[in-house]
Amino acid sequence: MEQRTVGVLGAGQLGRMFVEAASRLNVQVRLLDVGDTAPAKQINYAPNAEGSGSEHVDGSFVDPQKIRQLASKVDILTIEIEHVNAQQLQQVLDEKLVDAVHPLPSTIALIQDKYAQKVHLSERGLPLADYIAVGPEEVTASSDAAVTSKAQERSVAEAGSAFGYPLMLKSRTQAYDGKGNFVVKSPEQAAEAVAALGGGKRGLYAEKWAPFEREIAVMVVRSATGEVRAYPAVETVHRDSICHTVHAPLRVPDAGVERRAREIAQQAVATFGGAGVFGVEMFQMPGGQLLINEIAPRPHNSGHYTIEATETSQYENHLRAILGMPLGSTALKVPSAAMINILGLADSDKDAEAVAKTLAPAAVSLDVPGATCHLYGKAGCRKGRKMGHITIVGQSDAQVRERLAIVDRALDEATELAKTGAKLPKRLTLAGVSDEAAAVASSSKAGGAAGAAKTKSAADFSHPQPLVGIIMGSDSDLPVMLPAAEILKKFNVPFELTIVSAHRTPDRMRTYARSAPARGLRAIIAGAGGAAHLPGMVAAQTALPVIGVPVKGSVLDGVDSLHSIVQMPRGIPVASVAINNSTNAALLAIRILGAADPSYLEKMQAYMDEMEDEVNGKIQRLGEQGWDYVVKK
CATH class of the missing domain: 3.30.1490.20 (ATP-grasp fold, A domain)
Structure with a gap:
């Protein structure tokens, strides 16, 4: 399909993932880096015509002669690291040794100098510290x-x-x-x-000094003709100034932050010449202001999640961009995703188990649903060296966070073992994880244990990553709304429960409703008595489905509340259940979730089967015991 050959300066882990993307499109790649066992070279077989060596180039990506040697073998040059010889790339381009260099050498040189990068962005009106x-x-x-x-x-x-x-x-x-x-x-x-x-x-x-609330990153792909597309904004969490985890999509109360982050990133990348993927890192300041921290002219660590979580990975889109192919979709194809880096925990020459301890999270991840492990093939281990990463996807933020926590706990334990020099326990090794997985699979108790109800705690009513919100106008409505919470808990649906009054706290109600989608909620259950304005007013402020629960009052038995909820004007839909029946509100919310997550439909079917079995049991007892059974009950 594509006859041109791409040359890459650098053959590290980013080059490795670029080669993986290129191989699926039959694009030939040649690499320049030191040694024959660099991560990208390991998976890219390229024998020369004589069969006595490799078409890859062994040497430094700042060596002018080595760059010219690579250029002689390819049609287009690109980079996996910005610390290259930009001046030599410009000379290669001027001499027409290749058809193109992406991004432009002038762009690479500009971004290499972070002060010059700041001046460039500032002159174009982009927000900076x-x-x-x-x-x-x-x-x-x-x-x-x-x-x-x-x-x-x-x-x-x-x-x-x-x-x-x-x-x-x-x-x-x-x-x-x-x-x-x-x-x-x-x-x-x-x-x-x-x-x-x-x-x-x-x-x-x-x-x-920028006292930021969180760090945000946006990957942007730019075509040679200037078209730019942004990936979803993500939150990056750093440890010791190195990216530790990435969470996608960005979850903040103000939905405008994510939109502004993408817009700023696209505007920034549009100011540079050449094609490819750029990583734009930002600070979110108090009040929602966004400041660009720095830009990388290449695929970025904060975009690793795109391999499993988006319709086109950053690596494939980088390839598409530099070859002039149509840019791929940057949309998420899963509701939630996370990435965790695997860094060297110790030096191999000081700890014989350095590699095993470092890769303990990778071993554990093999038994975590939704987890994909990427190891970089690096020999030996040094403390802080990037050895791999793990991507985790799921149907909700809560599910992804729970899965991520398993891997993170293994990492924390392995980190402590590396500090103390203690031996790695078998359960954190591949053999141990495999044995445990086999034992669980063969155990008849495994299925029941997985669905066991948790002990009730305050956290059950305020999950940090809720899918469903339960709100009411007053704590006097709590006895009516608690059954909804119990049903959601039974189905293991993460939810939050709080008070939001349409009349007494109108600003809070507006903020809650408008921020709900950006925070990851997918349905809202609103209980209201009397005038019962809460469900309708919330529905008027959010695009999420709202389910109203009429609460029985002391005067009109809840009929007034029911009539209020079902009389919403055209264009503001609110579902309603029976008076005081928050159980059905929760069941309806679960069915709404099930439209996107089949696991909830399976649980709903099991719940319905249980109800049928219960009724059939009563029919049987009635047939065996007669009318006397009913009287006793």
Whole structure:
């Protein structure tokens, strides 16, 4: 289908996943990196014509001669890491040794210098934290490091006067995964900070401290003709300045945050030349303001989830973009997803079990539904080295979080074992996980145990990732609404239960209704008595299905509430159940969930079968005991 060959500078884990995507489209890929066992080279067989060697290039992706050697073998060049020789790529392009380089070498060079990147984005009106150059704007190999260092120290003090403390001091180049950053907490730390970031041998800049609420990332694919498409915004959670987990889609009360994040990311990527996937990292500030942190001109760690969770992965879309193919859909194909990184927990030369401990979460994940393990084929282990990742998908945020927690617990335990030097228990090894899975599969008790009801606790009524919201105007309605909670608990549906008054807390009601979809809710059960405005007013503020429960009052026996709920005007639908029957409201909500998640339909059918069996049992007893049975009951 595609006759052109793609050359990639870099053959690490990103290149490996790019090669996987290319292989499905029969696209030939040639790689430039050191060694024959780099992660991407391991899975990309490319013998030369003589059969005596490989078409891949062994060498550094900053070596001009090696880049030219790769260019001689391919039609299009791209990158899996931005720390390449952009000047040589431009020369290769100018000499027409290849048809194209994506993204453009000028884009790569611009993004390599994070200060220049800030200036570029700022000049185009994109939101950033305040920043300032530190010391000389140009630091070269011939610059006097001692002179530069002193100038940078003075500039740090000036930045502190302008921005206050703490402030973030950053290296302009070679900064990633938390490297190249220094938190300056006082003027006295200026010299220490400059020394830690190159001692005058690298250009620096300072940023005003951004006390963000969460970190957000958006992957954007850009075609050679300038079309841009954004993937869903996701939340990234970092440990030690390295991405630990990613949660998709972004769940925040204000639905506008996700939309604005995608818009800002698309606007930013549209300012760069060339095609491919870009990773845009942002801070969400108090009040919902978004600030761009930095941009990567390549597939990104925060986009790994797209392999299992979206209609077209970031790697396939990168390939499509640089080859001029139609861009693929960036939409989620599952309701919820997460990704967790696997980083080296110890050095192989110091701990014989370093690899086994590091891969313990991977072993455990093999028995977690919805989990897909990606290992990168790296030999040995170093602490902090990226060794793999695990993607987890599911029908709800709650389900994904529960599955993720299993893997995360294994990681935490393995981390502690690596710190103490203790031996890895068998249950955290592949053999142990396999034995346990086999034992569960053969146990006749396994099915019953899985569906056992949990002990009642306050958490049952305020799940952090609810699918159903149960609301009422007053705690006096609680006795009527509790049966709905018990039914949802019986079906293992995550829910929240709270008070929202249409009359006494109208602002809270509006916020609750409008934020519900963005928070992951899929149905709302609203109990109301008397005037019973709550179900209708909530339905007027949200696109989610709303089920009203008429609450019996002291005057009109709930008929007034029922009439109020069922008399909604055209265009504002509200379902209603019988007076005081929140049980049916919960059952209807579960059926609504079942339209997208067959597991709830299966549970509903089992529930209906139980009711039928119960009635058949009564019929049998009535036939055996006669009318006397009814009297006794």
